[in-house]
Amino acid sequence: MRYERSAGILLHPTSLPGGHGIGELGPDAFRFVDFLESSGQRFWQVLPLGPTGYGDSPYQCLSAFAGNHSLISVDVLLEEGLLSSGDLSAGADRDPRMIDYGTLIPYKMSLLRKAFSRHRARPGAKLAEDIVRFERANRDWLGNYALFMSLKERHGGASWSEWEKDAALQRQAALASLRKELADEIALHAFLQFLFFRQWKKLKQYANNKGIRIIGDLPIFIAYDSADAWAERELFSIDPGGKLLSVAGVPPDYFSSTGQRWGNPLYRWSTMAEDDYLWWRKRIARMLELVDVIRIDHFRGFDAAWEIPAAAPTAETGAWVKGPGKKFFRTLQKHLGELPIIAEDLGVITRSVVDLRDTFGFPGMKILQFAFGSGMERKFLPHNYPRNCVVYTGSHDNDTTRGFFAKAKLEMSDVYSSAERYLGCEGGDISFNLIRAAYASIADVVIIPMQDILGLEDAARMNFPGTFGGNWSWRFTWDQAQQPIVRTYKELTELYDRPPKAEPPTVD
Numbered sequence: 003m004r005y006e007r008s009a010g011i012l013l014h015p016t017s018l019p020g021g022h023g024i025g026e027l028g029p030d031a032f033r034f035v036d037f038l039e040s041s042g043q044r045f046w047q048v049l050p051l052g053p054t055g056y057g058d059s060p061y062q063c064l065s066a067f068a069g070n071h072s073l074i075s076v077d078v079l080l081e082e083g084l085l086s087s088g089d090l091s092a093g094a095d096r097d098p099r100m101i102d103y104g105t106l107i108p109y110k111m112s113l114l115r116k117a118f119s120r121h122r123a124r125p126g127a128k129l130a131e132d133i134v135r136f137e138r139a140n141r142d143w144l145g146n147y148a149l150f151m152s153l154k155e156r157h158g159g160a161s162w163s164e165w166e167k168d169a170a171l172q173r174q175a176a177l178a179s180l181r182k183e184l185a186d187e188i189a190l191h192a193f194l195q196f197l198f199f200r201q202w203k204k205l206k207q208y209a210n211n212k213g214i215r216i217i218g219d220l221p222i223f224i225a226y227d228s229a230d231a232w233a234e235r236e237l238f239s240i241d242p243g244g245k246l247l248s249v250a251g252v253p254p255d256y257f258s259s260t261g262q263r264w265g266n267p268l269y270r271w272s273t274m275a276e277d278d279y280l281w282w283r284k285r286i287a288r289m290l291e292l293v294d295v296i297r298i299d300h301f302r303g304f305d306a307a308w309e310i311p312a313a314a315p316t317a318e319t320g321a322w323v324k325g326p327g328k329k330f331f332r333t334l335q336k337h338l339g340e341l342p343i344i345a346e347d348l349g350v351i352t353r354s355v356v357d358l359r360d361t362f363g364f365p366g367m368k369i370l371q372f373a374f375g376s377g378m379e380r381k382f383l384p385h386n387y388p389r390n391c392v393v394y395t396g397s398h399d400n401d402t403t404r405g406f407f408a409k410a411k412l413e414m415s416d417v418y419s420s421a422e423r424y425l426g427c428e429g430g431d432i433s434f435n436l437i438r439a440a441y442a443s444i445a446d447v448v449i450i451p452m453q454d455i456l457g458l459e460d461a462a463r464m465n466f467p468g469t470f471g472g473n474w475s476w477r478f479t480w481d482q483a484q485q486p487i488v489r490t491y492k493e494l495t496e497l498y499d500r501p502p503k504a505e506p507p508t509v510d
Contacts, residue, residue: 003342003363004390005295005446009491009500010045010217011038012394013452014060014464015073016101017477022090023106025477027201028075032208033480039212041488042495046209047217047449049398051202051292053151055227056159058103058474059465061299062225062266064151066285067143069198071191072110078201084117101475117197118190136196142284143229144192150229152187153180161227163244170244172233202292210294217344217449218293220285222303223250223266231267237274237281238267239309246312253308253317255350261317262468263310271326278333279326287338294342301345301364302355304330327354331362344392348372368393368445370436371406374424375417383424384443393445395436395454398464402453403433405460433457441498448500455491456482 018025018034025031038046052063053070060070079085090113096102121129137144150162157165168176181188206216224230224238226246231238239248250268254261274281289296298304303325310320334341345359347366359366368391373382380386387393395403410417422428427435433454440448453462456478465473495501 003340003365005365007446007500008044008448009441009495010043010047010447010449011452011455012047012398012449013478014049014398014474015051016474017452017464019098019477019479020077021098022076023109024072024101026075026077027073027198027205028077030480031075031205035205035209035212035214037483037488038209038214041491042501043491044213044500045215045217045295045447045449047297048219048293050219050221054474055225057470060219060474061221063221063228064154064225065143065147065229066224067140067288068147068195068229069202071114071194071198072107073202074110074114074194074197075201076110076113079113079117079197084120085113089113089116098479099477101477103475114194114197115190118193121193132200133193133196136199137192140195143288144195145188146233147195147229148188148191149177149181149184150232151191152184155187156184162232163226170232171242199292206292215294216292217295217297218289219297219299220289222298222300223264223268226265226267234281237270239270239312240267248309249312250303251308251310251317251320252349253320258317258468261308261320263314263317268307268309268323271330275326275329278337279330282330283334283337286334286341290338290342295344296342297344297346299346301347301359302349302351305352305355305358327358328361331358335362363390365390365392365446367391367397369396369400370394370440371396371400371403374421375410375415376420378417384439384445387443387445389444389446391445392447392449393440393443394449394451395433395440396451398451399467401460401463402451402458403436404454404457405463407432407436408459438494441494441500452478455487458482 013034015027015031016025018030020026020028020030035046050060050063051069051073052060052065053068054060055062055064076085076090080087153165153169154160154162162170169180209216231240235242235244240246246267248268249263250266251263252261286296305325305327306322307325308317308320309323310317314320331341341362343364345364345366347355347359348369368382368387370382370393372378384393396406400406401409407418407421418432421432421436425432425435425439434457437450437454440450453464453476462476464476
């Protein structure tokens with residue numbers, strides 16, 4: 003699928019401004035859409051929107067279908083009367099530019115419980131009807147998710163494999179009893195999902211009406227500690243007793259001598275093929291209700307995945323196993339029609355992966371930070387791009403561009419000097435010139451992380467791969483995004499022919 007020549011910004015909603023400890027789907031999210039429109043942008047790219055677990059990573063979600071209730075807007079709940087100002091007295095936002103998940107999560111959950119209690123105490127007829135409709139429309143995943151979350155809380159947040167056997171192994175008689183016992187908690191989690199999806203859909207409609215399309219992010223693998231693995235383990239590399247048999251990762255390369263052991267279960271593709279990949283069709287269809295375009299993280303896993311024995315401590319012991327390939331995407335197209343997908347095709351990519359991507363016309367990704375120096379790859383240099391690709395200065399796993407070049411200059415590597423020569427900016431603002439090169443490139447779409455739009459240093463980095471703690475916590479504030487930035491990027495879109503060329507999509 004080809005996209006018109008356009009530009010956008012990568013910003014996860016958790017990074018939005020606001021006074022409640024984390025970015026939310028309220029007034030500041032709508033203001034950000036206005037910022038995108040004013041600066042000539044036509045895409046808003048986000049990270050996975052699912053509920054996060056231990057480590058706070060949006061790439062290790064507790065469900066492939068649910069939304070992150072931490073994003074629910076407190077301001078909207080205040081407007082609706084589900085919260086009062088007195089409920090907020092203990093919620094001072096100590097650092098508007100950083101999320102403290104340790105204090106944020108219990109505080110936010112306490113507010114959401116109060117909103118649920120207030121709804122229960124005086125339920126409005128319209129709201130009650132809307133909740134019932136939502137539960138009916140989402141019954142194929144919502145019931146399992148709400149029970150999973152209730153059981154997880156009952157067990158102090160432990161992974162489902164550590165629960166008592168009746169719950170972990172889903173013994174039906176025991177689950178029927180637990181559903182009665184945990185009925186209030188189950189209703190709470192269903193209510194929170196209703197709130198999340200109602201707020202998100204209003205935000206998406208607002209964006210679409212302004213010609214802004216949302217790019218969502220779909221991690222190819224699910225987390226082991228998830229409602230999906232617990233409820234449908236027969237679809238994954240998990241035995242009936244809940245034990246992981248093998249996990250995903252990547253083999254050793256020049257970045258890591260031991261490779262990367264991610265710990266996610268792999269798919270039983272032959273089992274999934276028996277019903278035309280029904281689980282995947284539901285997943286994709288659900289996501290397309292929430293976003294306009296899907297970026298698939300680790301796209302190459304549909305061609306082949308690195309399978310590591312679950313007992314292996316590193317990714318050195320493993321083997322490539324074939325994925326479902328073209329049959330998978332043809333089946334999805336048969337049921338769902340044209341697929342608006344961006345393929346994350348970074349790393350070591352084989353000819354068969356390229357063929358899979360190009361057969362369906364999915365644009366791949368180019369990262370400009372990877373383009374310079376003797377150890378980098380020339381395919382990331384703009385003069386080597388195809389039109390059908392999406393170019394980024396960096397991703398959520400990269401340093402900010404300013405931080406990246408500051409480190410390269412300090413280390414006196416050839417990365418900085420080669421970038422200066424290529425960009426023709428000796429002594430100039432190398433970070434902004436990299437953004438300009440992305441805009442000027444032949445790539446159909448350019449997406450710039452908000453940290454680079456604001457010209458921030460490495461303290462604003464979103465994630466350090468392979469590290470635990472302190473990630474996913476950066477936020478910006480409105481005083482960083484003043485009018486000169488809006489004018490600069492509006493001028494760039496006009497200078498490099500990236501204004502909108504298509505009508506905004508119709509929204510029901």
